[in-house]
Structure formats: C-alpha cells, structure tokens
Amino acid sequence: MMRRTVPAMATLSAVALALAACSSGTGSGGDDAGPDGPITLDYWAWGTAQQPMVDAWNAAHPDIQVKRTDAGGGTDSSAKLVTATRAGNAPDVAIVEYNTLPAMIVAGVAADISEHADGLEEEFAPGVWSQVTFDGATYGVPQDAGPQALTYNKARFDELGIEVPTTWEEFAEAAETVHEADPDSYITTFAPAEFGGFAGYAQQAGAEWWSVDGDTWTVDFDDDASVAVADYWQDLIDRDLVLAEPLLTPEWNAKVNQGEVLSWPAGLWAAGVLYGIAEESAGDWAMAPLPQWEEGDPAVGFQGGSAVVVTTSTEHAEAAAEFARWMGTADEASAAQIEQGQYPASLAGQELTLESDPPLLMPQQEDYWETAAEITRTTIPEISWGPNVNVASSAFQDAMSTAVTDGAPLRDVLTTTEDEVVEDMRTTGFEVTQK
C-alpha cells in the first residue's frame, strides 16, 4: 500500500505545485531572476488606485519590479502584516493607515527609513509629515491624505432650503429642519464603529488622546474636548435627528440612494465611496469644509489616509524605499491617484489636482480641488497616535455600539476606552500616566 500511495501523493503534489506556479505567474511580469537580474518587491495594498500606480512604476523601472497583493482593507491588512512579520513572510513594502503606523512600529513591522529619506520632508505639509515621523525617525512615505470635509447631497439641501452649515451648532439646527420636513430623512449618520471619524471630530475640538514626553506616555480620552463631542452627538441621537447605525451596509446604501441620508462628514475620500454606492445620484452632491466648533476657526482633523512603509523583513531596503518615495511623490503616481478620487499627500500632487476634473460624484463642482487644498492647509499640524491604536479602536467600537444600542451615555465610552488602552500599555510595560 505504501508503495502505491507514494506515487499518488506525488501526483497530487505536482498538481498543487503547478497551480501555485501558474497562479503566482499571472500577476507579475517575471519572478526573481537571480542575483544579477531585476529584483521583485512584494507590495501589499488595497484600493482601486494602487494597480494603475504600480503599473506605471513597473513600466518605468525594469530593474525593480513590484508585485501588488490585496491582503484586505486597512484593519485586515495591518493584522496580517503583524503576523506575517512574526512568521517571516511579510512583503517588502506595504500600505499602512496613519493611525495604525505606531502600532506597526512597536510590532517591528515598519522599518526606520531615515537614511533613505533625504529631502523627503519638503515634499509634504508639516501636518502630513508628522504622521510618519516618530522620535526623530522616519517610518514611511505619506501617500494619501484624508482631511475631514462635509460631503453633502446638495440637491436635497436646496430642496429643503438648507444653507451649508459652517458650525456644528448650525449643523444641529439643519438636522432639525431636515427631520421635521421629512421624517424619513436624516442629515447624517452617527456610526458607532467609526473610530477614525470620531477621533477626527475630537481632534478638531482640541483633544489629544496620546502624548509622549521622554519615555512616558500620557493617555487622555475623556478630556473636555472629547466629552463635548460625545455630548453633541448624544443630543442629536436622543432627539432622533441623526441615524445611529453602521455605514455602508446594504441598508445604509439604500437610504443614500433614496436621498434619505443627506451628508457624510468624513475624509475627502468619501466622494469616491459614495460614487461607488450611489452612482446615479452623481451631480446631486457637493463638498464643503467641515463645520466648526468655534465660528471662524479653520482647524480640521484627519480621517484615514495612509503611508507606504518599508518592512523590517525586506532584503531590498534601498529599492523598497525608492519605490515608497516614488509612490508618495512622483507625478505619475499622483495622477493615477487623483483619477481614482484619492487626495494625494504630497504638495506637488495636491498642486496637480488643481488642473484635474472634479470627482465623478460632483462633476458640477468646479471649485472642488481648490476647496480641498484650502482644507488641507488648515489641518491640525501635530496629531500623535499611540502605540496601541488597535486596542483603542476595538475597545471604542464595542463600547460605542453598546452605548448607542442601550442608550447609555456616550461620554462613558471614552472612559472605558481609556481604561482599556492604559491597561494594555501597562501590561506590555510602557510607562503611562492617565489623566
């Protein structure tokens, strides 16, 4: 029997190997061609803009070929990066969202690329650059930026006679008008799982959740600013003036399509997302600066946005850094990004947008990119994320969902989150003071 099984197993192995070979061959132009041939970099990235950018790079760089893999969206991808690094099979280069970058540094995923970063700083606005530098070292090249803005259904706003709100107070009044005029419609959604969105609103109000002095971290989620933001949304939820449900569910998509969700205060990428689910309402939408807590204060926070990092696992650090720099700064890369509705992180790329057509969702809004540039100039320069944003984000999401469901005070969510974050940091051995 044994003798018969062996050939059988060998045949099976051959089949599997052949498949593996043919599948890995489909994506890249050619695999490693020996020590003297071109090198191949593995690159993990999600989103529609990536493949055109990689294709442009490959066409221009025959010696350094890049093979892109979609390892899942932001959360899945960074979770996999950590395990893959520990397992020793991480890619050479990867996209990481700004707020998870510190966790990637602590987990030993992102490499210090300071020695390859000469002259890179001038390519970016200080607020963007601060997202990738920690303790004087550079850990990535910014690629896209997500300053928060208000993407709204202009057709419905006009129909109901609502002016675009410039302060959150006006926003609340508009919410009232909308819901009174049409009980099925809401001005916006408060999605309990949108940790990044809430963080942006709180930063705009002046919150600083993590700060570091020497080796000592200070964690403060329930400061006055954040509590005020929580209370603001609490009031709107209690008065049934906003939808309190997750985003991008079939349910929510249906409401957007029917014009029952009138706005989305989120990163600039919102236009692309909305176009994907409500293509037929293109032309109804427009973008305006995010409402403010104080009249006339121009500050806004970030939501989303990502950097290209070189991993500690790579054997081609220099080539990888060169690719990362190109992805963040080259005009060809920015052009591909803009076409897909992303907002480039580099100053040159943002310059380039001014010559581009507005996003597909609002083809009529001629001043879209000017407004975007205006908003970007006023983003908060220094935002520091802590080493365990992943813990904060999961704790926040669960606590916020429970609070919204059970009608518990939203402000308590901040305290719960802070406690979990501090406990996790203490267990790991960080020096932490809790405010």
Add this chain to the structure above:
Amino acid sequence: MSTATMSRPAGGRRLVADRPRPRPRGAILPTVVLVLGALYCLVPVVWVLVASTKSSSELFSTFTFLPGSGLVENLGDLFAYGDGQYAQWALNSLVFAGVGAVACTLVSTMAGYALAKYDFPGRQVVFYAILGGVLLPGITLAIPQYLLMSKIGLAGTYWSVLLPCLISPFGIFLARVYAVSAVPTETMEAARIDGANDTRVFVSVALPMMVPGMVTIFLLQFVGIWNNFLLPFIMLSDERMYPLTVGLYTLLSKGSGTPSLYTLAIIGSAVAIIPLVAMMLVLQRYWRLDLISGGLKG
C-alpha cells in the same frame, strides 16, 4: 445490539421498499409541513438567483424578488474583476477541496481499516487520540497552525491550506466504523490463506468493500474544505490563492476606502453555489450517512 444495528443498513433499503402501505389517508398535514420546510430552505437560494440579475441600483430600489436587468453585465463584471480573479478563486477552491478530500479519504481509510481490523498494542491510545481530535474545535488550532507553518516557511502557500485538511479525525472514525461493518474478517482470513500479504488483503479485498464508505468520507470532507473560511483566511495573504469563501468575503469588506462590492458578491455567491448544489443532487444517493449514526458504539 451493536452488531445487529451494524448489519442493518445493507438490507434496510430493500425492506423499506417492500413495506406495505395500508393507510391512504392522513398524509396531507405531513405533506404540507414538508413543503413548508422545503420553501424555508429554498427561499434564500431563490433570492440569490433573483438578486444576481439585478444591477447595483436595482438591488436596493426594486422589490426583493423582482428580477432585474443586469445579469449579463453582472456576470461580465464578475469574471472581469481583478483580471479574472473569480475564476482563479473557483479553481483554488476546487483544488483545495478536490485534492484535499481525495488524499484525506485515502489516509482516513487506511487508518480506519487498521483500527478496525487489527489488534495491536497501542490501539486504544490511538483510538482515544482520534476521538479527542473529533471533539476538539478545529478552529482553535488555526493560530498555532499558522505560526508553525510560518516556521517551516509554508505559510502563504497552497500547502498551508491543503496539508491541515488531509487529517480528519472524524474521517478516520467513520472509516473505522465502516470497516468494522463492511469488511468481514473471514474474507480477509480466506485471502490470507490463499497467500495474500497484508497490503494485498487491503488493496484487493478490503478497499473494494469500503468504497461506499469512502465516497461518504470524500463528500463530507469535500464540502467541509469547500466551505472552510478561517483556515485559508488566516494562512493566505495573496488574493490569487484565495478560495471562493475568502474571496467573496474580501469583496464584502474592502475597508473604508472602497465601497463593498455587493453586486459582485451576490452574483459571485450565486455562481459559486450552483455547481456545489448540482454535485449534491447528483451524488446524493451515494451518501451513506447512516455510517455516522452507527458510529457511536465504540
């Protein structure tokens, strides 16, 4: 009692067919209940077939069970997505499930036969280890399996998904049950007296008798691997190696920068279940699931 139950399946069918049917009345309520049950099971399947004909705007705007106008376009989009990734996923699923189930059936059959037909030192230990394996939630093993696969450099390859599927304590368990009931010891003895060695006895005497049991193990394992989600989800990071389950899941959760591709996921689901349902229907009569119920008597 145990041997009596064991020998029953073989003759059972014939007896049932001969069963006289004296009661013409009283069958309406059972029929109604069964039809309701059938409807309950079919409605979601019908839904996905109907929904797959809808364009993305019709999906949320027209009545759920009203067919749409986008079938051809959806199919085109599905197979065009990511340079034909969907076809690759389907092929991967087929390889994982097909190769995995064939190999697992062979491994299980050999082991089950040994446990059923030989008395050897350590048999009891092996049997309890396998019983323990049946009761262990396989899913809790996925994380250590991933780390170990990484240590030997296999994580992220086809092997990392295929190899763990080859061992199925439950398959061994079933093979043992079937070997006990289907392979008479006397026939083995007769073959031995004729001069056959152990390998020969297994290959030419026992194996043909165990074919129906092997088909059952194969199908159970095939469906199990085909439907498996967590193991490939953890092991693989290259989307070109994903099986259908993970591929369809990624369509639904593309992160905040990309909207979920619901239309693609729906047409993808519809296309994915059609061949499997067809296979189930064709192979249904080869199933010997009475094996499972006979299996409790250790």
Add this chain to the structure above:
Amino acid sequence: MSAVTDPPSLAYRRARRRWAAPYLFLLPAGVLFIAFLAIPICYALYLSFRGMRMAGGGPFGVRQETWVGLDNYVAAFTAPELLAGLGRLAIYGIIAVPLTLGLALTFALLLDLPRVRGARFARTAIFIPYAVPGVVATLLWGFLYLPSTSPGNWILERVGLDGVDVLHGGMLFPAVANIAVWGGVGFNMIILYTSLRGIPADVYEAARLDGASEWDIAYRIKIPLVAPALVLTGLFALIGTLQVYGEPTTLRPMTSEISQTWVPLMMIYRDAFTRDNLSLAAASSVALALGTLVVSVILLRLTQKRSFGES
C-alpha cells in the same frame, strides 16, 4: 471486531510483517495527526504562558517574548468579554441546537411516513443549504433581514404596518441562530432519515396491525430506535455551537449589535490579530478547547448510559 490471529502455518518473516502492518497503515494519518493537531496544541499551550513585554527604552521601545506565567489565563478569565461571550453562546445554543434537531427529526419522521407526496422533492430541497458555504448563507440571510431589502417588510409596508428590524433588539439571537438552523437541518435530517430507513419494517408491522397510529409508532418505536443517531447529531450541533464564528463575523458590518467579542472565538480572533496578543489568544483557545472536551465527554457519558444501557 475480534483479533486477527495468525494461522500457525505462516513463516516468521510474515508474522513480523503482520505485526508491522497496522502501524504502516496508520503511519500517514499518524504523521499528519502529530504535525497538524498534536504539535499545534502543544505549541498553543506553550504560547499561552508567554507574552510580549517591553525590553528597552524609547517611547515606542522594543518588545520581546518572555515567560509570563499564568498572566494570560488570569487576563482571559477576568475579561468580562469572555464571560459575556459565553453567555451569548448559551442563548444562541439554546435556540439553535434544539431547533435544528427538532426540525431535522420532524422532517425525517415525515419523510419516513408512507404516502407522503413530494417527499423526494422536499428531501432534496431541505438538504440543499448544506452545500451553501456559511459566508454565503450569512450574506443571503443578511439581505433578507435588512429592512430595505427584506421581502417580509415589503409586504408589511404594503398592508400599512411598520417593518421589523430583526438585526436589532431581541430578534438578533433568533436571527443569527436561524442561519445555523437553515444550514444544519438538512444534514441532520439525512442522518436521521437514513437511520430510520435502516429499521426493518417488520418492527412496525405488529404495531400497525394492533391499530397503533403513525404518531404512536414514531414516538414509541422510531424515536427510541434512532436515539443513538440523535445523540450523535446533538453532539455535533453542540460542538458546532461552541465554534460559532463565521455567521456573526459576516453579519457584523450590518448591525452595531454584534460586537467584536460577540462569541468567544471572535474574541480569540480579535486578541490574536486585531490586538496582536497571540499569547492571550492562545490561553483562551486552550481554555475553550478544554471546555469543549469536558462538555462533550460529559454529554457522551450521560447519554450513553441512558440510550445504550448495558453496552
């Protein structure tokens, strides 16, 4: 199952090979069992006593793996999420397990009745969901649950009633359990049905001649005879319940009521991957695996005593 004894005429070499034969047959399974079950279990056990701790300066520091004793177990058992998750699991199981088995038994008994029309069609139809992967099944039911795509709500609205949101409030548990029931009924039904078909017809004939109703026959004869199959399907349903992961995970983006720690396996996944705390996840895995074993063994002992009496 009696021992195979060597006929006395066989040569010594032959006998030795006979001695080796069962081990050779078991070899592939044994190697795979050790590689993919035994070693991972031991490794999980080892990991559960380790942890990543700071070992160096700087605000971001460097973390290293070290021994942490029982820290992970303490953390796992004091985590309110684990207890809450087990509680939800219990509610889910109390709905899903009896419903799956009850429906499967009912359908199997009905199929086994003489003179039922459309039995073949019904059997096939009820079995079909088994071929639908859990991820896909959840997607289908998710759409049927959501108010804007739910056919039930469409009808309710047409007759002027308010729609029901089954993914919120008290309907959530039945809604999640329903997906498992839908997927599991057919498989269990076939197991029970084949067992019923295995019972020789003459067993009922006497009862029928005595004028017993089909109900009596089912209750007094058929159900006791398929009790072993019921126990086994019950055991699998129970193990399946403890392993619930895919359905709530796939439903999660559709409702904010399913947390990331809704059931214990989701918490294990979160700790291992989202929070990068493999050792904590390993400790929870070990605890959950032990718990499953204990529950299964207890269930087997109890039911075996009852349904097999002397055997």
